[in-house]
Amino acid sequence: MIGRLEKTVLDCPDPRALAAFYGELLGMRVNEDTDGEWVVIGREPGMRELAFQRDPGYRPPTWPDPDRPQHEHLDIRVGDVEAAERAVLGLGARVLQGESGTGFRVYADPAGHPFCLVY
CATH class of the missing domain: 3.10.180.10 (2,3-Dihydroxybiphenyl 1,2-Dioxygenase, domain 1)
Structure with a gap:
């Protein structure tokens, strides 16, 4: 094994809004928020996380x-x-x-x- 999957990252226009959507859907909480540009949700430290990064040109x-x-x-x-x-x-x-x-x-x-x- 070279490494382990840490998180899945989705590009989006509004990371906080999408983190709130998936947080509610999956029962996860915000673990990291970098000025709304990068938001990470998860359950517990060390568990796989879901992250959202701002892409102003997102289609x-x-x-x-x-x-x-x-x-x-x-x-x-x-x-x-x-x-x-x-x-x-x-x-x-x-x-x-x-x-x-x-x-x-x-x-x-x-x-x-x-x-x-x-x-």
């Missing part, structure tokens, strides 16, 4: 349109997909692909990054 992906494809996405396991969907929509997400019988639904976070609720 969200247009999934599934290949003109601006996604770079990565998060799969978030949930117990009750209906309750989870209501919660993420209440936080500002939007549906990209609803129920399809595949065991996941696709959403966009407030900055446009796709993520899946997996059930």
Whole structure:
């Protein structure tokens, strides 16, 4: 092993806003905030973290349109997909692909990054 994965970093126009969205969704708290340019959320020291960095020229992906494809996405396991969907929509997400019988639904976070609720 050369190293271990420390954090996943998402570019976005407003790191604090996106950190608040994912903090609520994943039950994580802000561990680091560098003037709103770089915000890191996590649970406990040493655990994997999720970070957000400001990109003033950020252009969200247009999934599934290949003109601006996604770079990565998060799969978030949930117990009750209906309750989870209501919660993420209440936080500002939007549906990209609803129920399809595949065991996941696709959403966009407030900055446009796709993520899946997996059930």
